[in-house]
Amino acid sequence: MDEVSEILTAFGAVLAVSLAEESDLLISLLFNGLDFLGLLLGVLAHRRQHVRIAGFAEDVVPRYHPEDFRQHFRVSRRTASILVTALGHCRGIPRASDPQRRGILPVDVEKQLLVTLWFLATQEPFRSIGDRFGICNATAYRIVKRVISAVNRNWTPKIIRWPKxxxxxxxxxxxxxxxxxxxxxxxxxxxxxxxxxxxxxxxxxxxxxxxxxxxxxxxxxxxxxxxxxxxxxxxxxxxxxxxxxxxxxxxxxxxxxxxxxxxxxxxxxxxxxxxxxxxxxxxxxxxxxxxxxxxxxxxxxxxxxxxxxxxxxxxxxxxxxxxxxxxxxxxxxxxxxxxxxxxxxxxxxxxxxxxxxxxxxxxxxxxxxxxxxxxxxxxxxxxxxxxxxxxxxxxxxxxxxxxxxxxxxxxxx
Structure with a gap:
């Protein structure tokens, strides 16, 4: 947390100065203020616990009737399945199955496609899209940008073609x-x-x-x-x-x-x-x-x-x-x-x-x-x-x- 780090740094700096100067008054004020610091950290931690919709892409979408799926995502389930398979072979799309992948597992390819289709199909902002799919709005933006880049780089030259x-x-x-x-x-x-x-x-x-x-x-x-x-x-x-x-x-x-x-x-x-x-x-x-x-x-x-x-x-x-x-x-x-x-x-x-x-x-x-x-x-x-x-x-x-x-x-x- 950036705010927490700044607070701790500031308190540490003042404490160091106080100890160096052997100021009993400042030391007393600082130690009495630690209770306030703990309370402040608790408030910040509580504020950062965003509650999002859980399991929308994983549990709810698979149960959609085909027509409901088409109305929401503006493509048929068959077309979406084709897109997921093709997207999984595009460079630049992170996959959990990648043997060289390290760190946190990436968002599933199908979920990345659903997020992008929802973005294109609606007028919802990234904050609402992230809330719906259980991800932060910054992740939603990165997913959309990544998928759209992959579509234009890999598919557009082959799909939008002049009859030569x-x-x-x-x-x-x-x-x-x-x-x-x-x-x-x-x-x-x-x-x-x-x-x-x-x-x-x-x-x-x-x-x-x-x-x-x-x-x-x-x-x-x-x-x-x-x-x-x-x-x-x-x-x-x-x-x-x-x-x-x-x-x-x-x-x-x-x-x-x-x-x-x-x-x-x-x-x-x-x-x-x-x-x-x-x-x-x-x-x-x-x-x-x-x-x-x-x-x-x-x-x-x-x-x-x-x-x-x-x-x-x-x-x-x-x-x-x-x-x-x-x-x-x-x-x-x-x-x-x-x-x-x-x-x-x-x-x-x-x-x-x-x-x-x-x-x-x-x-x-x-x-x-x-x-x-x-x-x-x-x-x-x-x-x-x-x-x-x-x-x-x-x-x-x-x-x-x-x-x-x-x-x-x-x-x-």
Missing amino acids: DSASARYVIDGFHGRRGLQGVLGAIDGSHIAIKAPRSNQDAYINRKCFHSIVLQAVCDHRMFFRDCFAGYPGSTHDARVLKYSDLYDRITESVDTLFLFGSYLLGDSAYPLSSWLMTPYKDNGHLSEKQRNYNFLHSSTRMAIERAFALLKGRFRRLKYVDIDRLEDVPDIILAACTLHNICIMSENDIEHFVDSDDDNQEADGIDGLDEDGVEENNSIGNADGSRINIGKRKRDLIAEQLWEHCRVLT
């Missing part, structure tokens, strides 16, 4: 085509604001257009709401187009667009993004759109809705992302990416994936964004200053897609 080969690309393209008839769609892209606690510094940069502090999550998903690319960390005031510009995805596209977009495929984005050959945006509705253009906009919007639903499912399953109330701002992107990774794992291993879709999640952005021209190009921005050939190629490709969709619609009618 022809078979996986064709699978996604056919999946989108089966929804609304758009041919060549490889993914839907959008940004979502993850609400955060006001940072200690540079607070204004994190206030978004909806007037709350946030970090932007940019993601691309396929027709199953499965994330194919995730990028998080930019302050909430950053425009979607600028986040794209500085993302790893944009760097890869710049280096090799034909390798990423096989079969002439492309992404669907809203009007916040710049139009290009690999990113189709809607026509700006100025009140004079043709029927062909309105038909394209309708099919574009209804197909792009996959990313909106993906964000709603992500935040509905892992409610921590509705408001990340932690002091260390640098931890937030890691938490977001780990949640996205677990989101994909759930889609891979569970059937009723839309069970947690949050219908109240407000991720819709207005079609008309101040500071953008009709093709979603940000004014006075490095993206907006891109060469006109890119925009012209994008316009021609969009017109061709709109024409094909319109002809198909006329044939059906």
